[in-house]
Amino acid sequence: AQSVAQPEDQVNVAEGNPLTVKCTYSVSGNPYLFWYVQYPNRGLQFLLKYITGDNLVKGSYGFEAEFNKSQTSFHLKKPSALVSDSALYFCAVSPGGGADGLTFGKGTHLIIQP
Amino acid sequence: NAGVTQTPKFQVLKTGQSMTLQCAQDMNHEYMSWYRQDPGMGLRLIHYSVGAGITDQGEVPNGYNVSRSTTEDFPLRLLSAAPSQTSVYFCASRLRERNTEAFFGQGTRLTVV
Numbered sequence: 001a002q003s004v005a006q007p008e009d010q011v012n013v014a015e016g017n018p019l020t021v022k023c024t025y026s027v028s029g030n031p032y033l034f035w036y037v038q039y040p041n042r043g044l045q046f047l048l049k050y051i052t053g054d055n056l057v058k059g060s061y062g063f064e065a066e067f068n069k070s071q072t073s074f075h076l077k078k079p080s081a082l083v084s085d086s087a088l089y090f091c092a093v094s095p096g097g098g099a100d101g102l103t104f105g106k107g108t109h110l111i112i113q114p
Numbered sequence: 115n116a117g118v119t120q121t122p123k124f125q126v127l128k129t130g131q132s133m134t135l136q137c138a139q140d141m142n143h144e145y146m147s148w149y150r151q152d153p154g155m156g157l158r159l160i161h162y163s164v165g166a167g168i169t170d171q172g173e174v175p176n177g178y179n180v181s182r183s184t185t186e187d188f189p190l191r192l193l194s195a196a197p198s199q200t201s202v203y204f205c206a207s208r209l210r211e212r213n214t215e216a217f218f219g220q221g222t223r224l225t226v227v
Contacts, residue, residue: 043204043218045218046215049215100146100208101149101173102216
């Protein structure tokens with residue numbers, strides 16, 4: 001069975017500082033990894049994905065993620081945080097074998113302080 | 115382009131009542147799925163469908179039924195609502211390929227009293 005862990009319930013960062021939101025995963029076979037963001041009272045929005053190839057993936061709103069196979073990690077990063085980045089962030093892994101349904105981590109609240 | 119549309123946005127039910135949460139997508143996606151979101155637990159998969167006429171159970175299927183008669187629609191039925199089903203429900207759709215991202219609806223906030 002596959003699983004995703006987000007070890008931090010909340011991450012606090014000052015505006016303008018770099019941010020990292022951590023994610024580790026466990027899958028059999030090649031991992032297909034995703035980051036989603038959820039703003040209050042909204043659905044989830046896709047940020048970026050890792051399928052294969054470069055270990056540094058660039059996505060929406062200036063976010064990027066670093067895939068590390070040996071550490072089974074897929075951390076979300078941004079060089080300079082904005083107050084508007086404050087939201088709930090989810091890491092997820094896609095199943096194989098013709099099934100559907102992402103396996104999500106529990107989510108990390110990102111709070112950017114002015 | 116509407117994307118994934120869920121109705122209603124809010125609903126209050128009494129214990130034992132039944133209801134159907136509607137989900138429709140206009141992107142011709144083969145795969146559709148239902149999740150529930152509870153505080154501190156992330157999103158958990160209830161049921162999914164890989165095409166019209168094909169459905170399967172996810173992680174938390176008990177108390178819910180689904181059907182997929184068309185590519186566009188994937189309703190979720192609560193047979194006899196219980197307080198434990200108080201949650202926010204999200205519908206999602208995506209293309210068949212595993213590397214494609216899912217598109218989510220805006221959610222239905224359900225309270226069972």
